[in-house]
Amino acid sequence: MRGMDFQLTEQQELIRKEVATLARSFSLDYWLEKDRKAEYPTDWVRAFAQAGWLGMIIPEAYGGSGLGVTEATLMLHEICAAGAGTSGASPIHFYLKRRYLPRIATGEIVMSFGVTEPNAGTDTSRIQTRAERHGDRFVVNGRKVWNTNAQHATHTLLLARTSPRDAAKPFAGMTLFFTPFDRAKITVREIEKLGRAAIDSNEIFIDGLEIPDGDVVGEVGRGFYHLLDSLNPERIFTGVEAVGIGRAALERAVQYAKDRVVFDRPIGQNQAIAHPLALAWAKLESAELMCLKAAWLFDSGRPCGAESNTAKLLAAEAGFEACDAALQTHGGYGYAKEFYVERLWREIRLYKIAPVSQQMVLNYLSEHVLGLPKSY
Numbered sequence: 001m002r003g004m005d006f007q008l009t010e011q012q013e014l015i016r017k018e019v020a021t022l023a024r025s026f027s028l029d030y031w032l033e034k035d036r037k038a039e040y041p042t043d044w045v046r047a048f049a050q051a052g053w054l055g056m057i058i059p060e061a062y063g064g065s066g067l068g069v070t071e072a073t074l075m076l077h078e079i080c081a082a083g084a085g086t087s088g089a090s091p092i093h094f095y096l097k098r099r100y101l102p103r104i105a106t107g108e109i110v111m112s113f114g115v116t117e118p119n120a121g122t123d124t125s126r127i128q129t130r131a132e133r134h135g136d137r138f139v140v141n142g143r144k145v146w147n148t149n150a151q152h153a154t155h156t157l158l159l160a161r162t163s164p165r166d167a168a169k170p171f172a173g174m175t176l177f178f179t180p181f182d183r184a185k186i187t188v189r190e191i192e193k194l195g196r197a198a199i200d201s202n203e204i205f206i207d208g209l210e211i212p213d214g215d216v217v218g219e220v221g222r223g224f225y226h227l228l229d230s231l232n233p234e235r236i237f238t239g240v241e242a243v244g245i246g247r248a249a250l251e252r253a254v255q256y257a258k259d260r261v262v263f264d265r266p267i268g269q270n271q272a273i274a275h276p277l278a279l280a281w282a283k284l285e286s287a288e289l290m291c292l293k294a295a296w297l298f299d300s301g302r303p304c305g306a307e308s309n310t311a312k313l314l315a316a317e318a319g320f321e322a323c324d325a326a327l328q329t330h331g332g333y334g335y336a337k338e339f340y341v342e343r344l345w346r347e348i349r350l351y352k353i354a355p356v357s358q359q360m361v362l363n364y365l366s367e368h369v370l371g372l373p374k375s376y
Contacts, residue, residue: 012074015067019075022051023082028340031087034198035343040152041198044084045091045107054092055105064105068299069233073240073291080244081251083340085347087198089241090148094157112153112181114144114204115227122360124159124224125170129206131160131177138162138177138216140209146354150188150202153181158211159223176223179215195346232298232308234355239308239315240291242351246284246315246322249344253277253326256339267329276325283318290314306369313361316351323348 008016026044034041048054057072058064079088094104094111103109120126129142140160147156156179163173187205218226254277257268267273290311297304323345327334334341352358366372 008074012071015071016074016078018051019053019078020082022047022053023079023084023088026082026084026088028083031084031198032337032340032343034087036197036337038197038200040200041088041091044088048092049105049107052105054107058105068295069236070292070295070299072233073236073295076237077240077244077247077288077291080241081247082244083248083252083344085245085248085344086196086241086350087347089237089244090196090199093237108154110149110152110154112147112150112156112202112204114147114156114158116146117143118145118203122357124174125165127159127161127174129158129160131162131175131211133162134210136213138175138211138213140177140206140211142206143204144206145203146191147188147202147204148199150181150186150204151190151200155179156181156186157217158206159227162220171224173221174223175220176217176226177211177215178217179209179211182209185209195343195348195350232294232304235308235312236291236294236298238351238355239294239311240288242312242315242319242348243284243288243291245344245348245351246280246319249323249326249341249348250277250280250284252339252341253329256333257329273329277329280318280322280325283314284322287311287315287318306365309356309361309364312351312356313358313365316348316358319348319351 026047030044033039045054052065053075055064056067056075057069058066060066076089076092079092080086082088094113104111115124115127117127117129119128127142129140129144131138131140138160140158142160144158150156156177158177158179159174160177161173162175166172185206185208187207189203189205191201191203193201217223254268257273257277258266260267268277290307294304294307294311297307323341326341327345330339330341333339337343363375367374
């Protein structure tokens with residue numbers, strides 16, 4: 001999009017169409033089965049890798065397509081709108097601009113992301129995983145939680161302290177590593193959770209993991225600041241995924257409201273059914289616009305912290321409300337797995353918590369947009 005022109009380019013329209021076609025070739029029954037079996041969607045990932053979508057925003061020099069966050073936003077929306085939900089979006093989500101990029105683009109590498117710790121929570125400065133230098137390598141010991149893909153990962157993106165926490169500069173002294181997932185040194189315990197069973201979440205215990213200097217991402221001691229570069233795109237991506245999930249649920253609900261006849265009339269004729277669905281549509285439209293605005297700002301090299309956070313905030317709310325209205329529209333059948341919306345309802349709930357909670361977004365907007373005193 002250019003300036004105030006809301007018309008997608010010909011290339012962007014083609015991306016939406018081709019991704020939607022590929023995503024919808026995997027049926028809702030496919031995702032129902034993956035959810036039931038808690039089975040990683042390997043053939044889904046392979047299909048997107050073979051079509052070249054995994055490397056969409058990876059630079060061409062590293063084997064990717066070199067497109068922008070806007071194009072990736074359109075792709076993730078279509079994935080979720082097809083009904084794949086976060087189970088389908090999560091495996092496509094990660095990227096890293098380092099020497100492993102060509103293999104990530106082709107799907108050879110499965111990455112696990114290790115930042116969150118059980119005793120640190122939102123305050124990343126207080127992580128306790130340590131990386132101590134031994135000659136030309138680091139030795140890591142510690143513990144992480146909510147690691148996605150650790151059951152299948154070939155590599156991990158890991159944040160660890162390389163120097164003690166300094167109260168004056170609490171986010172300094174942390175280093176980011178991208179290294180093979182050595183299962184001889186990493187113990188994995190899967191976490192049973194509400195939704196997204198097809199994509200595993202785990203607690204990991206690291207005992208003597210050796211990482212060579214070459215696996216340091218960026219500069220030693222500046223790992224947290226390197227992560228900051230990815231925060232705005234992550235909020236945009238999760239925002240538009242929430243919009244897509246809401247749209248998938250809304251699509252199911254609208255069709256059900258047309259087909260379901262009670263008291264000799266389709267239930268969609270009743271305003272108690274129609275109005276929540278109409279309101280859900282309006283809120284999803286508004287949230288998507290904020291996601292696209294944030295993506296456009298990012299691709300234009302402009303500040304977009306407020307817009308990216310707002311996109312995530314509004315989209316998580318709109319997506320959840322749409323899924324909830326869809327489940328309610330189905331009545332008792334909404335509670336049944338065979339009508340598909342209960343899975344979307346379970347999966348969308350995550351977006352109000354991760355990758356940043358709604359409350360922390362409001363803290364950010366209060367401080368950085370409104371200029372109010374910091375609350376934490």
